[in-house]
Amino acid sequence: MTENELLFELIRSFKNIHEGADKVLEHHSPQALRQLVNLTLGPKNNSDEIASLINDYIKYSVKTGHKQYVNQLFGGYNETGVLGDVLATLMNTSMYTYEVSPMATLIEKEVVAKMNSYSGFANGDGIFTAGGSSSNNLAMLCARHQKYPDMKTGGLSGRKPLSAFVSDQAHYSFQKASYALGLGSNYLVSVASNELGQMIPEALEAAIEHSKARGEEPFFIAATAGTTELGAFDPIEPLAHIAEKHQCWLHVDGSWGGSLILSQKHRHLFSGIQKAQSFAWNAHKLMNAPLTASVLLVANPTILYEAVSADRADYLFHDHEDASFDLGKKSLQCGRRNDALKVWLAWKAIGDEQYEKNINHLMELAQYCAAFVEAHKDLELLSPVQTLNINFRFKAPEGIDANELNLAIRNQLLHEGQAMVNYCHLQGRLSIRLVLVNHQIQKSDLEQFFTSFVSTAKKLVAEVKI
Ligand SMILES: Cc1ncc(COP(=O)(O)O)c(C=O)c1O
DSSP states (O other): OOHHHHHHHHHHHHHHHHHSOSSSOOOOOHHHHHHHSOOOOOSOOOHHHHHHHHHHHHHHSOOTTSTTEESSSOOOOOHHHHHHHHHHHHHTOOTTOTTTOHHHHHHHHHHHHHHHHHHTOTTOEEEEESSHHHHHHHHHHHHHHHHOTTHHHHOSTTSOOEEEEEETTSOTHHHHHHHHTTSOGGGEEEEOBOTTSOBOHHHHHHHHHHHHHTTOEEEEEEEEBSOTTTOOBOOHHHHHHHHHHTTOEEEEEETTTGGGGGOTTTGGGGTTGGGSSEEEEETTTTTOOSSOOEEEEESSTTHHHHHHOOSOOTTTSOOOTTGGGOGGGGOSOSSOOOOHHHHHHHHHHHHHHHHHHHHHHHHHHHHHHHHHHHHOTTEEESSOOOSSEEEEEEOOOTTSOHHHHHHHHHHHHHHHTSOEEEEEEETTEEEEEEEOOOTTOOHHHHHHHHHHHHHHHHHHHHHTOO
8 A cells, every 4th residue: 555545544444443443442561562563763664564554553552532532631533623634734834924824824813713702802812832731831921921021031030039820720731831931830829729629719819918928929820711630610700800909910721621611501610701811722622623722812912922022033034014914923833733724624514503512412421420420339429520520439348448449440441441541639539530521422431431440340359459
């Protein structure tokens, strides 16, 4: 088969590769996998060898579109989104200037405007980034620029430390952003959350006052719309008041839960978002677009340009009447993939109404899982199901450590390729974190999951394999 034929064959069969696979994955240790595949680079390979390597890649990859893949905050796919991503690769352009990516530029602007119609940033702007972590990082940079524009040239030295505030449930990318921006993670304040994992506004206010009393300059607050472990939503409205009072930038990290805003039924979770200054929204999670498709939306239409534009790029950004369409001036990247195309094409094919139905379907499934676990004599919920994260575990019989047992169940399912589900720790208790992200999943798939989970648990208990 030629490479061209292989490409067509892969596109023809990719759905079946994911959904038709017996197993979610064929698990091997890194050492064993190295032995199974010829990874070494050197001599030229012929097309049969290339075809065989592609088959190996497929065989040993996790099938993230499989219905028993409920492991991470992405999964499934939408076919038009895949088509858009393939098209972006085939046309292979870069998003810095209008002249090299005319269609793609207009498409990115259209997707940003559409997303801003949900965020309520009436005159807003936005840019596709390398992922939710990058969106959070860029939001913090914009916030810093707004507070002290001269830091762009003068740097941080000789100033009061700047402090930023996130909940104790926030994503670790804020820590990375604090390193990257030179703030230091000691100045990233972790604000207490309530029993549901939502930031407590009074605790935020107190933390800001303490920071000021320590001689710091508070500048940034991030609310999370869908926390990674519990799927909790911070109360945006009261946080917006506090941000305004203390002249802080309010960012909403919707990397995980942002797409819930597509549903009128669940949009109340974002109440007050129009008062925020920025919003990170990942289409590669709940909109099932291929990785990566993340957007940072901003309320101030000039802040991206002001915060990141550089003046040593005469070779790239030329003066011309359409220069305002050169998106590269608002991005931290130079060469940049066209991630907007897959989102735009999928949105064209699916439409607002179906996206809303998809979100509502997942939210209903989450409540179904909650009821299923609660009704099952061997399972227990470790936290109320708020959105799309189901935290539960198998009740260990006396004499068996529940953390060890549940970890063993999860690993056994993974090693056998039956299902892939992740875990986290909630107050020291190992919690199986099932996430609903693939819109194709139905109740029967979840029943299959719980059946495998419980029967694996019982086998392990019987064999005392832990
Ligand atoms: C709340 C939250 N923020 C940010 C991120 C980071 O997003 P990405 O994986 O696209 O970098 C995640 C990832 O799961 C997340 O759950």
